[in-house]
Amino acid sequence: MFTTETALKEAMTAIDGALGAALVDYSSGMALGTLGGNKELDLNVAAAGNTDVVRAKVRTMEMLGLKSEIEDVLITLNDQYHLIRLLKSRNNSGLFLYLALDKEKANLAMARHQLKRIEAELDI
Amino acid sequence: MTVEPDVLDELARLRARVPRLTGAFAAGTDGRVLAGDTTDAAAAHLAAFGVDVLEAALRLSDAAGQGLAHEFLVHGEGGYVAAYAAGPSAVLTLLAEPRVNVGRLHLEGRRSGARIGELLGGALERLENS
Numbered sequence: 706m707f708t709t710e711t712a713l714k715e716a717m718t719a720i721d722g723a724l725g726a727a728l729v730d731y732s733s734g735m736a737l738g739t740l741g742g743n744k745e746l747d748l749n750v751a752a753a754g755n756t757d758v759v760r761a762k763v764r765t766m767e768m769l770g771l772k773s774e775i776e777d778v779l780i781t782l783n784d785q786y787h788l789i790r791l792l793k794s795r796n797n798s799g800l801f802l803y804l805a806l807d808k809e810k811a812n813l814a815m816a817r818h819q820l821k822r823i824e825a826e827l828d829i
Numbered sequence: 830m831t832v833e834p835d836v837l838d839e840l841a842r843l844r845a846r847v848p849r850l851t852g853a854f855a856a857g858t859d860g861r862v863l864a865g866d867t868t869d870a871a872a873a874h875l876a877a878f879g880v881d882v883l884e885a886a887l888r889l890s891d892a893a894g895q896g897l898a899h900e901f902l903v904h905g906e907g908g909y910v911a912a913y914a915a916g917p918s919a920v921l922t923l924l925a926e927p928r929v930n931v932g933r934l935h936l937e938g939r940r941s942g943a944r945i946g947e948l949l950g951g952a953l954e955r956l957e958n959s
Contacts, residue, residue, distance in 0.1 A: 734932030753932030
């Protein structure tokens with residue numbers, strides 16, 4: 706079982722090209738934990754900003770009448786991938802894992818697989 | 830002071846940037862309201878109240894050995910009240926709905942508080958130099 710700290714550590718070490726990771730409560734936009742990041746990547750700013758991304762998508766799906774649920778969101782930059790994985794287990798709803806990746810070093814399929822694995826192990 | 834329109838502009842910008850914000854006020858630490866931007870006119874007296882509470886928070890933080898308090902956040906059943914220091918002589922008080930993005934509220938509130946502090950500081954300097 707992963708705690709917030711060990712889950713973020715696992716994301717940063719097990720996923721190639723990881724630049725920063727955060728566990729975010731999207732009812733408040735606040736991060737429960739952050740790891741990595743740098744001057745250009747302020748993870749608390751990312752937590753608040755990506756909360757708006759998740760809320761907008763949830764609202765859009767409601768308006769479209771889609772009954773399905775979001776598994777993850779991928780945002781592709783010129784040089785980075787940003788992955789948002791919404792947590793689904795009974796204790797972790799209302800949270801998402803946010804991961805920024807270096808596009809050159811990352812394997813997107815593997816990164817998504819690893820995030821899914823970390824989510825399954827996470828218990829807050 | 831001619832700074833008031835600038836402060837009002839800053840409050841309007843803040844309201845535009847943070848969804849679910851229902852009110853924004855800047856008040857001097859003497860309790861005088863410098864500028865307010867809200868849909869609820871009756872809420873303006875809250876600005877002076879915010880100053881009192883931030884000063885109490887400042888004493889609490891100081892007594893607890895945590896140094897100067899810069900801000901506080903109150904989570905009520907019907908929403909949030911937050912206040913941020915705006916330079917040494919003013920306080921920015923914000924009202925928000927329960928579903929507000931608190932992370933964004935903090936980021937924008939701190940930035941806006943600092944900006945209002947600069948505007949007021951600049952006005953004070955001009956007054957002293959005139």
